[in-house]
Amino acid sequence: MTSIRTELEGIELNFLEQIASLASSEELQQVKVAFLGKKGAVTSFLKTLGSLSPEERPVVGQAVNSLRDRMEEILEGKKRELEEKESDVAERTHRIDVTLPPRGRSTGGIHPVAQLTQDVVEILAGLGFSVALGPEIEDDFHNFEALNIPASHPARDMADTFYFPDGKLLRTHTSPVQIRAMLRHGAPIRIVCPGKVYRRDSDPTHSPMFNQLEGLLVEKDISVADMKGCLEALMAAIFSRPLKARYRASYFPFTEPSLELDIECVECSGKNPSCRICKGTGWLEVAGLGMVHPNVIRYGGIDPSVYNGFAWGIGLDRIAMLKYGLTDLRVLFEGNVPYLLSGRRFSC
Ligand code: DAH
Numbered sequence: 001m002t003s004i005r006t007e008l009e010g011i012e013l014n015f016l017e018q019i020a021s022l023a024s025s026e027e028l029q030q031v032k033v034a035f036l037g038k039k040g041a042v043t044s045f046l047k048t049l050g051s052l053s054p055e056e057r058p059v060v061g062q063a064v065n066s067l068r069d070r071m072e073e074i075l076e077g078k079k080r081e082l083e084e085k086e087s088d089v090a091e092r093t094h095r096i097d098v099t100l101p102p103r104g105r106s107t108g109g110i111h112p113v114a115q116l117t118q119d120v121v122e123i124l125a126g127l128g129f130s131v132a133l134g135p136e137i138e139d140d141f142h143n144f145e146a147l148n149i150p151a152s153h154p155a156r157d158m159a160d161t162f163y164f165p166d167g168k169l170l171r172t173h174t175s176p177v178q179i180r181a182m183l184r185h186g187a188p189i190r191i192v193c194p195g196k197v198y199r200r201d202s203d204p205t206h207s208p209m210f211n212q213l214e215g216l217l218v219e220k221d222i223s224v225a226d227m228k229g230c231l232e233a234l235m236a237a238i239f240s241r242p243l244k245a246r247y248r249a250s251y252f253p254f255t256e257p258s259l260e261l262d263i264e265c266v267e268c269s270g271k272n273p274s275c276r277i278c279k280g281t282g283w284l285e286v287a288g289l290g291m292v293h294p295n296v297i298r299y300g301g302i303d304p305s306v307y308n309g310f311a312w313g314i315g316l317d318r319i320a321m322l323k324y325g326l327t328d329l330r331v332l333f334e335g336n337v338p339y340l341l342s343g344r345r346f347s348c
Helices: 002-020 025-036 040-052 056-093 110-126 176-185 224-239 292-300 317-323 337-341
Strands: 189-198 209-220 246-248 255-264 283-292 308-315
Touching: 002 025, 002 040, 002 246, 002 255, 025 040, 025 056, 025 317, 040 056, 040 292, 110 189, 110 224, 110 317, 176 189, 176 292, 209 224, 209 317, 224 246, 224 255, 224 283, 224 308, 224 317, 246 283, 255 308, 283 292, 292 308, 308 317
Parallel strands: none
Antiparallel strands: 189 209, 209 308, 246 255, 255 283, 283 308
């Protein structure tokens, strides 16, 4: 009996020693298994009870049970203590330093032409215009014939136009959208048509694909003064200030009379004889425009003796360059990612 007691005391002592030197809850788990697990010291001890006399058995049994209860209590308390310590350490080592500067974000930017298109569409929406879009692969009727462009016109030449073997073509301007919109919606109509156009032109200042924006208004009793008011309001809104305008007589088969609009140089306002933008002329050519030819109105399914109107076409790439101070047209087409990522500079 005494030797059993001594053995139990030895186990307890050993247990207490190990508990005292515990450094982590992981080690605690190992100690728990070593003493109270299936093959642990206390459990193995219980298994030896069978070999004791019937008088000894309950006494020793009770002693072992109470030792196990004490151990469990101690383990529980130690576990709580260790876990608290560990979560304190974790909090300290994973603490967020709110004073650190943020990492930079490259989110990209809206392409300058897309930005300008959005702005122009919004400006014209304020004047009652809606967006109309048309196909980039067009037919001869919409791109030329219905726009009063005769078969002999040089624009139809293979040297200027990209033709497909079936006679279809890549539209050479956004003007065919005028015809499609008139045929679809009739009059009165106010539309703005941005889009890509294609010509067999490729040199340092011309790209075979470029961006235009067409405008069309057909109503009753429209005058040249209405057209001028509309275009000058548009230019003032694009460049965020009123700009002097001048008109030059021109020729387009789809308008009569036909004009070209120049605005005062946005760089030097005509004050710098060696200005690299206006080449010292003080003027920038920004739009072709005119009163819609009666034939075109008729091709659009509208009676030209009742309705008339005006139309214009502007080159969006050139306006984007002027507005955002770009010097090289190619940056608009070449997908230069670092350049386009600096898109913030294009916001209005
Ligand atoms: N379609 C012409 C071009 O590509 C631009 C143009 C001029 C459009 C006069 C018009 C206009 O609607 O009235 O050069």
